[in-house]
Amino acid sequence: MLNRLKIGTKIGAAFALGIGLFAALSVVAYEGMNELIDRSKWQTHTYAVLGELKELSVGVSSAEAGQRGYVITGQGTYLEPFTASRQQIRETLQELRRLTADNQNQQRRLDTLDPLLTERLEMMQSVINVRQQRGLTAAQEQVRTNQGKRMTDNIRAVLGEMEAEEYRLLNDRSKAAEAATRQTFDSITYGVPLYATLLALIGYLLSRHISRPLQEISIVTEEVGNGNLTVSVPPSDRRDEIGTLGSTFNQMITSLRDTTRKNEEQTWLQSNLAEFSxxxxxxxxxxxxxxxxxxxxxxxxxxxxxxxxxxxxxxxxxxxxxxxxxxxxxxxxxxxxxxxxxxxxxxxxxxxxxxxxxxxxxxxxxxxxxxxxxxxxxxxxxxxxxxxxxxxxxxxxxxxxxxxxxxxxxxxxxxxxxxxxxxxxxxxxxxxxxQQSQALTEELQAQQDELHESNRRLEEQTEALRSSEALLKEQQEELQQTNEELQQLNEELEEKADLLTLQKRQVEQKNQEIELARQELEEKAAQLALSSKYKSEFLANMSHELRTPLNSLLILARLLSQNTDGNLTDKQVDYSRTIYSAGTDLLDLINDILDLARIESGMLSIEPEPVDFTELRAYLDRNFREVAQDKHLDFLIHLDSNLPTTLTTDPKRLQQILKNLLANAFKFTEHGGVTLTIAPTSHSSLPTSQIAFAVSDTGIGISADKQQIIFEAFQQADGTTSRKYGGTGLGLSISRELAQLLGGSITLASELEGGSTFTLYLPTQQNPSAVDKIDSAFLLQPSAPAHLPTAALPAPYPLPNDLNDDRDALQPGDRSLLIIEDDVNFVRILAEMARQQGFKVLVALRSSTGLALAQQFNPDAIMLDIRLPDLDGWAVLDRLKHDPATRHIPVHILSIDDAQQRGLQRGAIAYLQKPVSADALDQALVDIKDFLDRQVKTLLIVEDDIVQAQSIRDLIGEGDVETTIVGSGTDTLAALSRNRFDCVVLDLGLPDMSGFDLIEQIKAEAGNASPPIIIYTGKELTRQEETQLRRLAETIIVKDVRSPERLLDETALFLHRVQANLPAPKRQILEELHHTDSVLAHRKVLIVDDDVRNIFALTSLLEGYDMDVVYAENGRDGLSVLQANADVDAVLMDVMMPELDGYETTRAIRQQPQFKSLPIIALTAKAMQGDREKCLEAGASDYITKPVDTEQLLSLLRVWLYR
CATH class of the missing domain: 3.30.450.40 (GAF domain)
Structure with a gap:
């Protein structure tokens, strides 16, 4: 019958039955409590009666005492107790009548007592009167009659009977109250378990009819979720929602099977079509x-x-x-x-x-x-x-x-x-x-030669005709003398006219031939332009190919300059730095050539947007202020007061032009200064709606005969072999081309030894029709003195006009927060909330800019998105945590990915999964403030060996870390419940419970607030145990020779300790430890590259991190080497190789099931638009361009190998 009822009906019936039972139990308890209250009230009533009787007895005694005192002394003060007691006795007697109104026996006794009290009081009053009127002796005589004593004894007897009656009633009522209490207790004691048993029975029945079928459906759902579509829900005759759900789920599985089959067929079709393409x-x-x-x-x-x-x-x-x-x-x-x-x-x-x-x-x-x-x-x-x-x-x-x-x-x-x-x-x-065109070209050349010859002959004939005309004039004068001679000359003239007409026709015919030749020449000119474009594209490709040998040169030079093994002399280190500097200059030249080639081949795009002049001034000041200070030059940027609010143009191209002009100005100026003036133009030859950017310097100047050639590619004012200033001579050429793309121009005013002024004119509004839809992958960077940096800092990526940060307003002591996030709207909200919490905000919309700001400003905290456009957020986190200068900065991750454990394991302090509420963001900022406010971090050491625990404390040190030591799991849980800890170091061998159980209990109780846990144990872990711990703990360290160094490093990471502030011995330990990398060490990498120089350079780099390297010089060999080394952990794949290129090799690797998830990082010397997508489509895990940034390559390897 239950199978036919709806789930709501079942639950409702169970609820109603439970309510009914509870109501019955409540009624019984209520009645018992009422009876207890009534019994208690009567007990209180009895005590009140006894009290009044006591008070009445005391009143009589007090009145007698007052009488005796007055009779003896005759003083009036002794009458005060008598007078007071007399009134009190009356009031007490009335209260007793009220209290005993329900007791007839007591009322009769009161009736007896009332006249006795009245008579006794009157007798005492008469004795007092006798004392007052007749004296002491008469009063004593009246007292000696003993009549007063007999009355008092009668009164006490009546009071005694009343008290005995009340005590009897009190005893009866106490027994009744005890019985009522026992009855109420029994009803509750036996009723509640009975009620609980009935509820449990009801719950069991509901579970049997609801939960178990749902569990069966859940098991089937899990199987389907794991990809098993052969299962189904067992058929049932149920008519409730569960029966409907089971049948509907079976229908869904059937539909899913059909959909999966169709998707497989479509995948098969598309993959084969792609293969054929x-x-x-x-x-x-x-x-x-x-x-x-x-x-x-x-x-x-x-x-x-x-x-x-x-x-x-x-x-x-x-x-x-x-x-x-x-x-x-x-x-x-x-x-x-x-x-x-x-x-x-x-x-x-x-x-x-x-x-x-x-x-x-x-x-x-x-x-x-x-x-x-x-x-x-x-x-x-x-x-x-x-x-x-x-x-x-x-x-x-x-x-x-x-x-x-x-x-x-x-x-x-x-x-x-x-x-x-x-x-x-x-x-x-x-x-x-x-081929036919080439033949026609040769024929056209021959026709042109013939045409030149024909023109020469025609000129000779025309000259002859002029001579004939002169001769004709002479003959006409002679013919005037004679008609016969005139007739003869007329005939000759007609013949000449016919000849002239014939020659005119020949000239017209030649003109037509010339027009045809001109048209053919125009076609040849178009072919010549096409050849020029092919030349530019070839130049661009060759510039990319030059990166391949340059890659190995830069990597090896940098490795030598670091002198990790300490076996090079200072001069040899200087040599290597010089090689690196020269390679960097060569790379700048290649980039310049590539930019120029891309401009000439029409592959550079313009993206107009509003540009704020104040932000532009701040940007240029940040880039060149230090250069001016190094050269002891003045640097001024002047904004005219008549400037409009914004300028609509491409901000990146504008910055590139101005940086080139300013770089040249500083380069050729030794004394004085450089000034940039931005103002509306008053140039007579330009429209009024233009802005002039004038860069003036007090440098060497340019002579008039050199002012045109400096705008040509590879040209300088001083082109001699002994010239003083270096450079490629491409900067001004590229700047002029970019200015033309922006719809503007560049002019020059200069005198030799008198300084120079380069003026860039740009329209205030960018003409959309002038914007070419071409690639913008590369931007020219200004030349700078070559050096060997630890990490390249890119130019800050410009922020939208309506999004400002506080980098220019930062003061010493300000608390700053760096936000690395590409969602502008989310950044705007988060920045406002951070400012409300007292933070100064730095904003980076790209990961490269975020890394640069982190190194430049050293913020107090960072909020990091994972999915960023230019570099994966995990790689950014890795770079931050492997740089001693930024390792201590707390990083809070915000991402749509569910990867909290991974983020915490990599050193983040917290993790929020998007979408996130405003309350959660506010709480995250509060937690960051709380973390920053706590200067001393707390560490909990869980170790039952007190000697080991003390050695760990000594290793980590005190000062900025407060250490607590516990020896059991129970003490650990108690300590975590009392105090907040920033990190836990845990040994698995505990006396009272397993370390695995303890970790799971900590995670269950603390949830997301659980502190990072470092497993520090001497136990040999099985693969299953290690997998389980990887899921629960942040780091696992097995005790060996190097384990103390690793423990110091991991605790410094999770406690966010500043490495520079540690004692010298501990800093030395960490520096030596960081020469090796636990993620990279003993991992095997396959390098597939056709250039042995690159193989040698990358092998030298990776072997320096204790990595095992195997290599192959083409794609086919790479596949063979991979088959012979199935334990390879990652592949570095060059894209352009003979026989089998990197795309095909990657696809071949991905077709093998055992290598489906093998990390493959593509290396290419070309950074054209679409290359990254092409590599990822072929199956590459990630992508990096040559020359390889070694820090970026190592970060990518850590990210993919850690997974």
Whole structure:
């Protein structure tokens, strides 16, 4: 019956029954409590009556005492007790009547007592009166009658009876109260367990009918979540929601099976299409394409024979000719070519439709092998079309039926093949036309020579005609003398006129030939421009290729300059630094050449946006203030008061131009200063809506004859071999090209030894039509003195106009927070909240800028996003924690990824998963402030060996760390409940519980607030135990010779101790330890590169970190080496290699199941747009450009090897 009820009905019925039982129990308890209260009230009533009786007795005694005192002394003061007691007795008697109104016996006694008291009081009053009137003797005589005593005894007797009655009632009521108490206690004592038992029974029944079926569905759901689609919920006759859920879930599993099958089919289709697309790229021969298609496509669709016919259009009518075959043996009675409509091949080409034959007769054709032959069951004939024109026909024969998936793949491949075949034909035609063009060029040159000769002859004839005209004038004068001579001359003149007309026609004909020649020359000029573009692209590619040998030079020079082994002299270290400096200069030259080539080849884009002049001034001041101070020069930046608020242009290109101009100004100025003036232009030849950026210096100046050539590439004012100033001569050339792209220009005003002024004119509004849609991957950086930095600091990435940080307002003592996050809206919210908490805010929208700001400003804390556009956040965290200057900075991670344990293990203080609420952000900032306020960090050492614990305390040291030592799991939990600890060092061997259980209990009780736990144990861990600990603890250290150094390093990381503030011996321990890297040490890396210099350089670098290196010089060898070294932990893959390039090698590696998750980092000397996406699409895990930044490479290796 329960199976037919809804879950709500079941729960409602159980709830109603529970409420009913509880109500019944409550009623019983309520009645018992009421009775207890009533009994208690009557007990209190009895005590009140007894009190009044006591007070009445005391009143009588007091009155008698007052009487006796007055009779004896005769003093009036002794009458005061008598007078007071007299009134009190009356009041007490009335209160007793009220209290005993329910007791008739007591009322009768009061009736007896009342006249006795009245009479006794009157008697005492009479004695007093006698004393007053007759004296002491008379009063004593009246007292000696003993009548007063008898009355008093009667009064006391009545009072005694009343007290006895009340004590009897008190005893009865106490017994009744005890009985009521016992009854109430029993009802509660036995009722509550009975009620709990009934509730447990109800809960059991509900669990049996609700929870267990739901658990069965949950188990099936987990199996489905793990990818097992063969399971299903057992069928049931339930009619409630669980039965509906089970049937619905079974329907979902069925639908999911169908969807998975369709996705697998689609994946198979897309992957094969992609393979064919890559396979056909770069092919130049139709025969090769046909053979590749047949050999690769036939096995995929299960075909055993295939033929490829190509459409030939050279003959009078289109003919399909046999071009290639697959497992096919020609037969005499079958033709190797077909016309349209002839046979199935011709009919397929005519209809432009696929033809599929099933149940093929046995004598149609036979598929032969070395063991025998058999007839096919199915034939498919496919047209290959390009723009609805048949270019080829493919036919396949199979022993099995072609599936719909096979037919769909054939149709898709035929579409791609049509484009490839047409492209090959077009390339062939282009080659022929190119040859014809070259022949026409030679012929045109010959015609031009003939035309020059014809023009020369025409000039001679024209001169002769002029002579003839002069002669004619003379003859005309002579003809005036005689008519006959005139007639003769007229005839000669007509002949000359006819000749002139003929010559004019020849000149017009020559002019037409000249026009045709001009048109042909224009075509040749276009071809020349195309050749120039090819030249620029070639120059760009060659500049990239120069990076490959330069990469090894820079890496080896840097390794030598670090002198890690200490076996080089100071002079040898200087030599290596000089090599590194020269290599850096060469890299700058390559970048300049690359920029110029990209500009000339039209591959540089402009991205206009508003530029704030105040921010621009601050940016340039930060970049050149130190240069000016080093050269003892004045540096001024003046903003005109009439400037508009913003300028719309590309901020990166504007910064690049101004940095080039300022760098040149400082370079050629030894005394005086440099001034940048920004103002609206008043130049007469320019529109008023332009801004002038004038860079003036007091340097050497430029002579007038050199002011034009300095804007040409590779030119300087002093071009002699003995020139004083170095440089490539590309800066001004690139700046001029960039200025033109921005719609502006650059002018120069200078005198030799009189300084120079370069003025950049830019329109206030960027014309969108002038912006070329071209690549902007590279930016030219200003030249600077070569040096060997520990880490390259890029120029700060500009912030949007509506997002400002506080870097220019930082003062000593300010508490600063660096936010590394690419979501501008989120940064704006977070920055405002941080300022409300008292932080000065630094903002970086890119990871490279964040690293630069961290090293420049050394902020108090960092909030870091993981998914950043230029460098993964995990790599940023790794760089921060491996740099002694930033290792101590607390980092709080904000990310959409659920990777809290990983973040804490890498040294972060906390982790928040997006989306995050404002309250959570506010609490995170409060926690950061609390952490910064605590100058002394707390460490808990869990070790049952007191000697070991004391040695750990001595190793870590005191001062900025407060250490607490406990020896058991119970004490650990108690200490964590009482105090807050920043880190825990834990030994697994404890006397009262397992270290594994203790960690799980700490995590369960503390949750996200659990402190970092470092496992420091001498126990040999099994793989299963190590895996379990990796999930729970931040670090595992097995005690050995180097374990104390590692423990000091890990505690310094999690306690965020400043390495520079540690005692000298501990700093030395950490510095020696950091020469090796626990993540990188003893890991095996495969380097695949065709340049042995790069292999040598990278091997030297990685072996310095105790890594094992194997290598291969091309892709094919790389695959072989990888098969022979299956324990390789990571691969560094060069992209451009002979035989098999890096893309194909990576794809081949990913096709092997055991290497699906092997980290592969692509290395390339080209940094073109789209290269990163292409590498990741091929299967690379990450990407880095040459020359390799060694710190970035090591960070990437740590990130991927740690996973």
């Amino acid at each position: 890559n396979l056909l790229q770069g092919q130049r021969q139709q025969e090769t394409v046909a053979q590749l298609i047949l050999s690769r496509l036939a096995p995929l669709v299960g075909a055993q024979q295939g033929v490829f016919y190509l459409m030939s259009v050279n003959s009078e009518s289109p003919v399909l000719k046999l071009l290639s075959t697959y497992a096919y043996r020609e037969r005499k009675h079958l033709s190797n070519q077909f016309q349209l409509g002839e046979g199935l091949v011709g009919q397929c080409a005519l209809e432009k439709q696929r033809i599929l034959l099933t149940d093929v007769p046995g004598d149609y054709i036979r598929i032969q092998s070395g063991l025998g032959s058999a007839p096919p069951l199915n034939i498919v004939v496919l047209p290959v079309l390009f723009e609805q024109q048949v270019v080829a026909v493919i036919e396949f024969a199979s022993l099995d039926a072609f599936s719909d998936q096979h037919l769909l793949l054939l149709d898709r491949v035929s579409n791609t093949l049509g484009v490839v075949l047409n492209s090959i034909a077009a390339n062939s035609l282009t080659s022929e036309l190119l």
